[in-house]
Amino acid sequence: MKRGPLDDDVRDSRRKLLAGLAASAAGALAGCTRAMAAQSTAPVAATSGSRRRWGLVIDLDRCARCGGCVVACQQENNVAPAGSDAAARMRPIHWMDFLPAAPGSSSATPIPCMHCEDPPCVKVCPVGATYKTEEGITAQIWERCIGCRYCMVACPYARRYFNWSEPRWPGDVSSLNPDVAPRPRGVVEKCTLCHHRIRAALERARVDEEPLTDETLRRLPACAQSCPTLAITFGDLADPESEVARLAASPRAVRLLPEAGTRPKVIYLRETK
Amino acid sequence: MSHPRGRIVLLVAVVASFAGMAGARRSPAGDTRQPLPMSHKRHITKDMKCRACHQGVEGEAMASFPTLADCMDCHKTPQGKEPAEPEVRAFVARGQDLTWVRLNRLAGHVYFSHAAHVTLASMKCEECHRDMKAVDQAPTEPDIHAQMSDCVACHRSKHASLDCLACHK
Numbered sequence: 001m002k003r004g005p006l007d008d009d010v011r012d013s014r015r016k017l018l019a020g021l022a023a024s025a026a027g028a029l030a031g032c033t034r035a036m037a038a039q040s041t042a043p044v045a046a047t048s049g050s051r052r053r054w055g056l057v058i059d060l061d062r063c064a065r066c067g068g069c070v071v072a073c074q075q076e077n078n079v080a081p082a083g084s085d086a087a088a089r090m091r092p093i094h095w096m097d098f099l100p101a102a103p104g105s106s107s108a109t110p111i112p113c114m115h116c117e118d119p120p121c122v123k124v125c126p127v128g129a130t131y132k133t134e135e136g137i138t139a140q141i142w143e144r145c146i147g148c149r150y151c152m153v154a155c156p157y158a159r160r161y162f163n164w165s166e167p168r169w170p171g172d173v174s175s176l177n178p179d180v181a182p183r184p185r186g187v188v189e190k191c192t193l194c195h196h197r198i199r200a201a202l203e204r205a206r207v208d209e210e211p212l213t214d215e216t217l218r219r220l221p222a223c224a225q226s227c228p229t230l231a232i233t234f235g236d237l238a239d240p241e242s243e244v245a246r247l248a249a250s251p252r253a254v255r256l257l258p259e260a261g262t263r264p265k266v267i268y269l270r271e272t273k
Numbered sequence: 274m275s276h277p278r279g280r281i282v283l284l285v286a287v288v289a290s291f292a293g294m295a296g297a298r299r300s301p302a303g304d305t306r307q308p309l310p311m312s313h314k315r316h317i318t319k320d321m322k323c324r325a326c327h328q329g330v331e332g333e334a335m336a337s338f339p340t341l342a343d344c345m346d347c348h349k350t351p352q353g354k355e356p357a358e359p360e361v362r363a364f365v366a367r368g369q370d371l372t373w374v375r376l377n378r379l380a381g382h383v384y385f386s387h388a389a390h391v392t393l394a395s396m397k398c399e400e401c402h403r404d405m406k407a408v409d410q411a412p413t414e415p416d417i418h419a420q421m422s423d424c425v426a427c428h429r430s431k432h433a434s435l436d437c438l439a440c441h442k
Contacts, residue, residue, distance in 0.1 A: 131437070139438045143382050181382035181442050196442055199384070200334075207332055207388045 052135040053117075054193055055237040055265035056224070057247040058110060061272055062231035065107050070096050072226030073112070076194065078176045080167030093161040095191040096223050106271060110232075112223065113138055113159040113191035114256065114264030121151035121160065130188075136265055137193050145187040152188060156260045160190045193234070194221035214242045237265060303410030306374045308364070310357050313405040323398055323405070330398075334386040338373040341365060376415040384442045394431070 073079070073096040082092030098108035119138045122130050129144035130151055140160075152160045166185040169176065176182060179196040183189045197220050205212040217235045219225045224232040235244035244267075247253070252269040303310055317323070324330050329337040341364055348361040364371060379385055390396045398405065403416040421440075428435055 133436055133438055137438070141437045141441050143441065144437075179384075179442060192438075195438055196384070199438070203334075203386060203389060203393075207392050 051238060052236045053238040053265060054136050054198065055115065055235070055244055055248070055267065056112065056193070056221070057233045057244050057253075057267045057269060059231045059233075059247070059252075059269040060109065061252075061269065062229045063110060063227075064229050064231075065098070065110075066228065067098065068226045068228060069110055069223035069232060070094055070098065072222040073191070076177055076222035077180050077192070078167075078169075078182045079189075080169055080182075083168065086165065089164075091162075091164050093163070093189065095159075095161075095189070109268070110223075111157065111159070111256070112266060113193070114157050114262060114266045115191075115193060117263035117265065118261060120154040120156065120260070120262060124150040124154045126150065133195075135198075137195055137198075138190070139192065139195070140188065140190050142181060142183045142187050142189065147186040147188060149188060156257050156262065157264075160188050162188050194223075197221060214239070218243050304374065304376075304413040307411045308369075308371050308373065309360055310411060312410070313408040315353070315355075315409075317406045330387045331392050332388050334384070334388060336387050338375070339371070341371045344371070376412060377417050378415070379419060382441055384440055394433070 074081070074094070077095060079093050079095060086092055096110060096112045099111050100108060115136060115138050117132075117136065119130075119132060122132055122138065125131075126148060127144055127146055129142075129146070130138065130140045133139050147162065149162055152158075152162060163183050163185050167182055179200070201212060201216060201220060204210075214235055218233050219227075219230075220234050221232075224234045233243050233247055235242040237245050237248060239245055247269065248267045250269055252272065254268050254270050255264045256266075256268065257264075316326075323336075326339040326343060327336040328339075328343075329335045341361075344361050345365065348358070352358055390401075391398070401417055403412070424440060425435065427433070434440075
């Protein structure tokens with residue numbers, strides 16, 4: 001059987017457990033050359049059936065660390081800017097954020113939700129507000145969320161945020177994106193891989209009776225669309241013809257915290273320097 | 274007893290009020306928040322389908338409302354004899370736009386798509402809305418009071434999506 005980018009990587013699980021995410025990033029980005037070299041020999045293949053697996057590849061060689069993706073994500077998804085109060089309490093919300101530079105990596109790393117194949121956050125939600133969609137997105141239904149925050153504790157990547165206060169936007173609420181519902185106080189929110197754009201693209205293709213091509217998908221999420229160096233690529237990891245699948249098969253491909261067994265669908269291409 | 278002039282005034286008043294009622298019957302007001310009293314019944318014909326005015330209904334999520342320019346395709350010249358009809362041109366003369374009041378509005382966290390139902394599922398408007406061909410006045414109340422269970426019941430029976438993210442945003 002061919003190995004897919006989503007298959008459990010046995011080598012990954014053998015890697016020693018690292019203390020924190022930054023340390024893990026360091027390991028993943030710099031310390032795993034041997035494992036990565038081995039991985040490069042594994043061909044990319046579609047997983048069974050035609051089920052889509054949405055994912056991102058982030059090329060750290062291309063990434064200029066400009067932060068454009070962070071801003072674009074915030075605008076697109078109606079993430080309220082933290083007031084000085086929230087900022088002082090270290091409570092700003094960033095679905096896409098930069099983590100401190102990992103040792104061995106030249107600088108900070110942009111990190112959205114990993115959309116794990118085996119998401120620990122989903123297992124702990126007592127009300128089913130978070131679940132994995134058939135196409136592999138870790139979804140969160142704000143209306144259902146009761147704000148218990150178990151999922152925040154469970155997420156090894158700290159990619160979930162609690163709304164400690166009612167969101168406030170500068171200016172008029174009519175400037176908000178109508179495709180994304182604002183989250184009220186008391187619920188947890190997270191990256192959706194710009195699901196609203198995926199949903200619209202799928203619907204558009206069906207209504208117009210046009211095939212949904214990899215070209216239209218590659219820059220679909222706001223982060224990928226805004227990236228000036230084209231470091232972020234989106235697409236169907238289960239489609240062997242897709243750009244993401246091709247990139248995910250690179251010898252430079254690494255995943256964050258592989259030892260957590262979460263099998264992220266956000267894949268990094270570590271720096272070559 | 275009463276002055277003959279008073280009787281005439283009364284008579285005029287009575288006649289005027291009947292005329293007023295007849296006028297009301299001929300050009301119905303309906304929802305007075307709408308910029309113009311427009312009758313669906315008079316407009317929906319063989320050549321005038323819903324999509325002529327609700328242009329998004331087949332290809333977009335929102336059905337959308339017509340603009341003054343859409344009305345002027347016909348109303349550049351007088352149409353019929355209804356008293357409200359010249360009002361259409363009066364809007365153009367005043368340089369005013371038509372801002373229709375929208376009645377049906379699902380909760381802000383719900384995604385609904387007309388294209389998915391009208392085009393992909395080939396559904397008729399009347400499966401969800403009142404029969405507009407019979408509506409002579411601008412409706413004052415929404416005609417859809419959807420609970421999640423209503424959407425889900427039909428989706429289940431027609432094997433449409435039950436994924437939370439299909440309908441939620």
